[in-house]
Amino acid sequence: MSISSEERKRVIMEQLKQEGQVKVPELSHRFTVSEETVRRDLILLEKEGLAKRVYGGAVLPKLTSYEPPYLQRQKDKAEEKERIGRAAAELIESGDTIAIDIGTTTLEMAKAIAGRERLTILTNSLAVAYHLMESLNGGRFSGKIFVVGGELNPEQQSLSGTIGEHILSQFRVDKAFISIGGISLERGISDYDVDETGMSRRMIEAASRTIVLADASKLGKEAFVEIVPLSQVHAIVSDVAAPKEWLQKLRGHRIQWIEATN
Template structure:
């Protein structure tokens, strides 16, 4: 494959991240190549497990319509999540009130809070709570811990539901760190689960700054429940740079994109 061919394939993947699907006819017009060439590109990308071909084009691979358990989520893209967590933690200042939600990516933030002073940390995540308690008992964490109560999801090791939403209304936080299951320009951020999505939406309302942490596998994905539009997000932390097609709107909506390193 020539360099121009690789650039065309990158264009196709970037368009998938933007829209979640591509049409062969549009690609023929936009790339000024034959339909046979486009079909070959799509076949090669499918063989690389980067998209799924459908009639008339291709769609981004959606591994599952069901949320994996917390234990399974912990091992998916683990190194990317660790890097994202470390970078997100640099946003936390001494004396701040922060919320860490139940995502497997946000969990990694906690390991990098140990040099911060006098934090107040709220969470609805059972694994996050245990980790915070462990660091607190070892005198490695400075500050207070608040656990949001309510309906417990044993599979996801988190608290959600109307009681949790009501409880979070009593708090205002400086920064909320939020994991997501899908992100797409024009569609916003989404979640597999309605209750989790409702809680995350309420959390955004109660925070001065909302920080979305996500690895690139969530780009171009739209899941069941819409959490919020892009204009509700202040910062996005990811393991890669923003898709170039997103950058103009990110600037217009004053969203800061941080590429974790």
């Protein structure tokens, strides 16, 4: 029985992680699809930066430490991020103290916060802070917003560094909402910037519950800097269902997987 393109891509990525390469004829036989279909899957994975096509198959690309600018990332998978953001916002309850990091997906969550009272929100994202301020002034929710300071990164519209990490270490929050560059069974959650991952790590340490926001392109992907292992994550909100090969480990760590729907 043939499986969907997304499922094939996940299986291909798992094989790439284990063996370092995949071959088109073998994948064609495994998935019971044509070799041309497999090549199209590999082209999509290459466009997402997850694989590098070579003659007869694909290999893992060299690990990248580059992250596109914030405004550019906002346009990528915008609809999926909006769905994830709305689903994540539903996890917020009146009276919560929460931390929100700098990602474009957590920005969509911030935009979706409504109908909640007495929230206390910490963030190191200037974009998140701006939209929260607009919502607060518009009466969409009530509460307080704290912008955690540090060194300004204009491209990513973020504040980070040792000053910000020290400030965050003094707080305790109910929930931390974390946007990532990649998530894998082996390395947990990861991102690109050393300082910004340090801020995300401090938010996780301060939180009773950590919720990761990740669209399908982040699954099976490893970014430059590891933030925390999967064992420190409590829930994952994504636009797709959990990969079947991940289910056992997710259950083992008692991680809740939330699929955002329309």
